[in-house]
Amino acid sequence: xxxxxxxxxxxxxxxxxxxxxxxxxxxxxxxxxxxxxxxxxxxxxxxxxxxxxxxxxxxxxxxxxxxxxxxxxxxxxxxxxxxxxxxxxxxxxxxxxxxxxxxxxxxxxxxxxxxxxxxxxxxxxxxxxxxxxxxxxxxxxxxxxxxxxxxxxxxxxxxxxxxxxxxxxxxxxxxxxxxxxxxxxxx
Amino acid sequence: xxxxxxxxxxxxxxxxxxxxxxxxxxxxxxxxxxxxxxxxxxxxxxxxxxxxxxxxxxxxxxxxxxxxxxxxxxxxxxxxxxxxxxxxxxxxxxxxxxxxxxxxxxxxxxxxxxxxxxxxxxxxxxxxxxxxxxxxxxxxxxxxxxxxxxxxxxxxxxxxxxxxxxxxxxxxxxxxxxxxxxxxxxxxxxxxxxxxxxxxxxxxxxxxxxxxxxxxxxxxxxxxxxxxxxxxxxxxxxxxxxxxxxxxxxxxxxxxxxxxxxxxxxxxxxxxxxxxxxxxxxxxxxxxxxxxxxxxxxxxxxxxxxxxxxxxxxxxxxxxxxxxxxxxxxxxxxxxxxxxxxxxxxxxxxxxxxxxxxxxxxxxxxxxxxxxxxxxxxxxxxxxxxxxxxxxxxxxxxxxxxxxxxxxxxxxxxxxxxxxxxxxxxxxx
Amino acid sequence: xxxxxxxxxxxxxxxxxxxxxxxxxxxxxxxxxxxxxxxxxxxxxxxxxxxxxxxxxxxxxxxxxxxxxxxxxxxxxxxxxxxxxxxxxxxxxxxxxxxxxxxxxxxxxxxxxxxxxxxxxxxxxxxxxxxxxxxxxxxxxxxxxxxxxxxxxxxxxxxxxxxxxxxxxxxxxxxxxxxxxxxxxxxxxxxxxxxxxxxxxxxxxxxxxxxxxxxxxxxxxxxxxxxxxxxxxxxxxxxxxxxxxxxxxxxxxxxxxxxxxxxxxxxxxxxxxxxxxxxxxxxxxxxxxxxxxxxxx
Numbered sequence: 001x002x003x004x005x006x007x008x009x010x011x012x013x014x015x016x017x018x019x020x021x022x023x024x025x026x027x028x029x030x031x032x033x034x035x036x037x038x039x040x041x042x043x044x045x046x047x048x049x050x051x052x053x054x055x056x057x058x059x060x061x062x063x064x065x066x067x068x069x070x071x072x073x074x075x076x077x078x079x080x081x082x083x084x085x086x087x088x089x090x091x092x093x094x095x096x097x098x099x100x101x102x103x104x105x106x107x108x109x110x111x112x113x114x115x116x117x118x119x120x121x122x123x124x125x126x127x128x129x130x131x132x133x134x135x136x137x138x139x140x141x142x143x144x145x146x147x148x149x150x151x152x153x154x155x156x157x158x159x160x161x162x163x164x165x166x167x168x169x170x171x172x173x174x175x176x177x178x179x180x181x182x183x184x185x186x187x
Numbered sequence: 188x189x190x191x192x193x194x195x196x197x198x199x200x201x202x203x204x205x206x207x208x209x210x211x212x213x214x215x216x217x218x219x220x221x222x223x224x225x226x227x228x229x230x231x232x233x234x235x236x237x238x239x240x241x242x243x244x245x246x247x248x249x250x251x252x253x254x255x256x257x258x259x260x261x262x263x264x265x266x267x268x269x270x271x272x273x274x275x276x277x278x279x280x281x282x283x284x285x286x287x288x289x290x291x292x293x294x295x296x297x298x299x300x301x302x303x304x305x306x307x308x309x310x311x312x313x314x315x316x317x318x319x320x321x322x323x324x325x326x327x328x329x330x331x332x333x334x335x336x337x338x339x340x341x342x343x344x345x346x347x348x349x350x351x352x353x354x355x356x357x358x359x360x361x362x363x364x365x366x367x368x369x370x371x372x373x374x375x376x377x378x379x380x381x382x383x384x385x386x387x388x389x390x391x392x393x394x395x396x397x398x399x400x401x402x403x404x405x406x407x408x409x410x411x412x413x414x415x416x417x418x419x420x421x422x423x424x425x426x427x428x429x430x431x432x433x434x435x436x437x438x439x440x441x442x443x444x445x446x447x448x449x450x451x452x453x454x455x456x457x458x459x460x461x462x463x464x465x466x467x468x469x470x471x472x473x474x475x476x477x478x479x480x481x482x483x484x485x486x487x488x489x490x491x492x493x494x495x496x497x498x499x500x501x502x503x504x505x506x507x508x509x510x511x512x513x514x515x516x517x518x519x520x521x522x523x524x525x526x527x528x529x530x531x532x533x534x535x536x537x538x539x540x541x542x543x544x545x546x547x548x549x550x551x552x553x554x555x556x557x558x559x560x561x562x563x564x565x566x567x568x569x570x571x572x573x574x575x576x577x578x579x580x581x582x583x584x585x586x587x588x589x590x591x592x593x594x595x596x597x598x599x600x601x602x603x604x605x606x607x608x609x610x611x612x613x614x615x616x
Numbered sequence: 617x618x619x620x621x622x623x624x625x626x627x628x629x630x631x632x633x634x635x636x637x638x639x640x641x642x643x644x645x646x647x648x649x650x651x652x653x654x655x656x657x658x659x660x661x662x663x664x665x666x667x668x669x670x671x672x673x674x675x676x677x678x679x680x681x682x683x684x685x686x687x688x689x690x691x692x693x694x695x696x697x698x699x700x701x702x703x704x705x706x707x708x709x710x711x712x713x714x715x716x717x718x719x720x721x722x723x724x725x726x727x728x729x730x731x732x733x734x735x736x737x738x739x740x741x742x743x744x745x746x747x748x749x750x751x752x753x754x755x756x757x758x759x760x761x762x763x764x765x766x767x768x769x770x771x772x773x774x775x776x777x778x779x780x781x782x783x784x785x786x787x788x789x790x791x792x793x794x795x796x797x798x799x800x801x802x803x804x805x806x807x808x809x810x811x812x813x814x815x816x817x818x819x820x821x822x823x824x825x826x827x828x829x830x831x832x833x834x835x836x837x838x839x840x841x842x843x844x845x846x847x848x849x850x851x852x853x854x855x856x857x858x859x860x861x862x863x864x865x866x867x868x869x870x871x872x873x874x875x876x877x878x879x880x881x882x883x884x885x886x887x888x889x890x891x892x893x894x895x896x897x898x899x900x901x902x903x904x905x906x907x908x909x910x911x912x913x
Contacts, residue, residue, distance in 0.1 A: 016893055023886040027434075030883055037276035038251050045255070046273040050689050050730035226898065268685050268757065271865070278865045279872070427894050432901075435887040442880045449873020450657060451782055453760060454775050458785060461761035461862070462753075471816070542768070592899075 048073075054179035056171070059115065067131040069120060072178045076120035076128060077166055078139075078152075079176070086137065086150035087113050099154050100161045107151040107162075109170055117176065118152040118163035129163075139163075193221050218404050223422035224429045225410035227591045231301040232408070233436030234294050240437050241291040242396065246389050248284040249333075256336065258382035260375035263338035264463045282452040288330050289455045290444045292478035295323060303509070304530055306518030307409040313510040315402035318395055320507045325392045327503070330476065332385035338378060339460030340470050346373045346381070348473065352486070355496040372466065412590045413518025414583055421587035472547065480544030481537050485563065487548040488556035498560065505567045512567050514575030522581040526574045533566045644814055646764055647784075647791030650852070654859060655783050657874065660867050661860050666697035668843070669857025672831050672850050677755065680747065680822075682735035685756035686861050689729035695867035696860055704729050748808050748821055759785045759855070759862040786859045788814065793851035796824040826850045 052073040059079070062068055067080045082090070087104070095101040108116055122129050122141040129139035129148055136149035146159035153162040167181040195216035197206040206213055255274050257266035270277035299319070302308055308316035331349060335342040350373060354364040369376030407416055416422055423429070447455065455477060459470040475483050482499050489495035520527040540559045546552040584590040653662040670691065673683070688708040691699045699707070708727040711734050717723045727734065737743035743751035753761075762785040766774060774781040795814035799805050809819040826847045836842045843849050860866070895901040 019886070019889055019893065023883075023890045026879075026883045026886055030879060033879075037279050038247065040275040041251055041277055041280055042254065043275055045269070045275060045277070046689075046693075047269065047687075047730070048273075050687065053728055053730055226901075265685065272685065272690070278869060282869075423898050428898065431887070431891045431894050435884065435891045438880060438884040438887050442877055442884065445873060445877050445880060446777060449869055449876065450777065451775055451780060452869070454780075454782060458761050458763035461757040 060174040078120045080116040090151040123161045124159040220426040222425040234298040236433035267337045282448045286447040308509045318399040329388040332381045338464045340462040341457045341460040343464035355493045481540035484540040484544035484556045488560040512571040517580040525578045529570045647787045663698040669853035672854040680752045683733045683755040757862045759858040762788045790855040
């Protein structure tokens with residue numbers, strides 16, 4: 001700063017100013033560029049990214065009403081085999097009653113309404129909600145009391161939104177592939 | 188100091204409020220903005236700033252590497268390779284850190300030899316100088332600990348050899364050794380604690396660097412003439428004059444640093460350290476990193492374990508006594524025709540010791556090491572005291588300004604005028 | 617000054633004579649220095665060569681040598697042999713890796729690109745037991761783990777830009793693979809050992825691994841071989857492949873280095889002129905040695 005000030009006071013100010021500005025800009029660019037590898041190194045590394053390859057889950061052994069836990073990219077995912085009653089109740093809810101309005105059809109894949117696949121961490125602060133609990137028979141979060149229904153939709157806060165749905169596709173009727181969408185692995 | 192620049196005056200209300208409670212800005216201002224710098228400093232005086240930059244580079248890359256490194260014997264080697272292969276720019280961070288250590292020592296050796304040449308250790312800068320020796324010791328410890336972390340063959344055997352050196356200490360040696368090991372040999376507990384200490388020591392270096400800079404700002408900087416500052420004409424303000432010079436020198440040093448990182452990243456290391464640690468096989472040539480080689484040569488010059496260890500540590504510690512061993516009243520070797528030659532001989536001996544440290548300890552190499560070791564110590568114990576007594580120094584310039592502009596252009600260039608106690612040539616002719 | 621020079625010269629002479637004495641005793645010869653596409657400031661891997669080298673590794677070396685740090689996916693990553701992701705996926709599927717299933721049983725599944733290159737032996741002890749007591753070294757970083765000393769003054773030259781040399785390890789591997797020969801008369805080669813000119817001590821456990829025509833390379837478009845199918849060519853290719861395996865980001869490193877150094881040179885130039893202008897305010901800076909040095913001394 002002091003450099004620029006003293007430069008402005010000189011008779012050949014404009015040439016001097018340009019030199020000082022260019023040098024200052026080069027220093028700023030250099031510092032920014034030097035910081036980049038440090039920031040980039042904190043992103044998921046190549047091994048972590050590669051380990052997130054699509055994961056196949058066999059649905060056949062999952063009983064009606066049962067919820068299983070799987071992990072993809074280290075994140076917990078619930079796969080739930082919903083009963084007819086649960087499906088019906090989920091479909092019949094008025095959207096206006098919901099905190100984060102979404103029809104049941106948007107929560108499952110078409111033709112596979114039985115199967116709910118959602119991330120297993122509460123959208124409030126990430127605790128794992130307990131299945132088949134609470135007035136909506138979906139999930140109840142033990143940490144701060146958020147309630148979810150059988151479509152994984154939030155019905156009572158403090159959670160602000162529904163349990164998100166991971167990318168997945170059906171490979172036949174009894175197998176899903178998590179981490180793949182539109183025939184391509186998710187980046 | 189006789190010549191102070193403008194003091195910091197807080198302008199805004201908030202600045203005044205803060206300054207009256209903690210005069211931090213004023214401290215920084217007086218240390219790095221208005222601080223008076225002799226105007227005749229050459230580029231050897233930029234290495235202080237370069238060293239601060241390198242310390243910053245080492246700490247930053249080190250913290251980021253530690254985010255990916257796993258300090259257990261089973262995982263360390265592979266986690267380093269994980270950094271090299273999978274972490275984004277991990278290869279860059281690691282090569283910066285590994286070569287940064289070498290560059291740190293390149294800079295510190297230039298800094299030390301500059302201090303020795305220009306007599307920067309002499310009164311009133313003894314404490315400043317001894318703090319520098321302490322930083323150097325801490326750097327050596329940090330570098331050694333860091334070199335064990337990749338857990339390659341050189342890491343393992345380096346750790347084994349150095350911890351065995353400590354066992355030579357009478358009575359407590361074995362206890363110190365097993366406390367360092369945390370086991371009956373170098374192993375996973377050793378690696379774990381070495382990592383912990385390797386992370387700690389740089390921050391201790393930062394602390395001593397603060398003291399070093401503090402002491403510098405009490406005594407003021409030495410300069411190539413070695414004569415003290417006498418008037419405001421002898422100095423310029425730290426900012427912008429020294430700042431811009433330091434930044435320029437640092438940028439040039441970075442070119443040198445970048446060359447090693449990008450084009451010779453493994454040149455200064457050892458191929459054997461890419462072989463995972465194996466307690467059953469010692470590499471054929473076990474040598475430390477280049478910056479320890481002179482001391483390693485001194486260690487091996489003595490055919491006795493304890494004697495070698497004493498000499499090796501003595502070689503570092505003797506540096507701290509230079510202020511009292513040097514009897515000359517003139518600081519700068521520029522004005523010491525005889526000592527100057529011994530100084531360069533000392534530099535050459537140190538380089539040869541470094542070369543000998545990399546050679547196998549046999550035959551002629553040992554004899555050469557012994558000759559060089561003898562000179563190394565003689566330089567401090569004989570040359571420094573005796574040459575100072577018998578040498579006739581050249582005439583010193585009247586002032587720093589005069590050394591810059593030449594005696595003719597100086598207003599009061601009374602030639603041969605006594606120029607203050609510390610810098611006056613001895614009366615003996 | 618005289619005393620210094622005389623002393624320095626005598627110490628140097630002592631040093632040089634010691635080096636000469638060292639070279640005279642029976643040491644293995646230094647490997648010849650080869651031309652590598654990835655050497656030098658602008659070095660890049662030759663993709664076709666890496667692919668051939670991988671083929672040699674896979675068909676010959678991989679029977680004994682592991683390469684645990686290399687993943688299948690690496691073969692498709694930029695700066696490497698340049699296989700496509702689909703090729704790598706298909707290649708990986710040819711191999712089986714074992715993992716624990718949900719019931720805690722070891723089961724085999726086809727390898728995925730994220731998996732490590734499968735080792736020929738289940739563990740190091742098995743590898744050692746099958747190879748006369750010493751496990752064949754892992755290939756992952758071997759090209760960086762081997763070197764040879766060039767001595768003074770070449771080691772100084774080797775550090776310098778443009779004439780620098782950092783491929784000692786690759787040259788050593790190439791030389792070793794071509795270094796099998798009949799032992800000189802009077803040299804006893806015990807069972808289980810083989811004579812190699814470049815191996816330290818000359819007696820190496822590995823038998824000559826490559827022979828002419830052993831690996832069939834893909835033919836060029838005209839049906840003719842692109843490169844000769846000889847031991848020299850195989851060893852050259854597999855050495856290059858090992859150089860890549862040891863330093864997979866070499867191309868990125870050299871390319872980034874060029875830009876960084878160019879930038880720093882420009883920045884230093886700018887800073888130099890800024891410094892000159894700033895110092896002009898106080899009558900300029902004094903450069904070089906102090907004039908006193910050249911006066912009576």
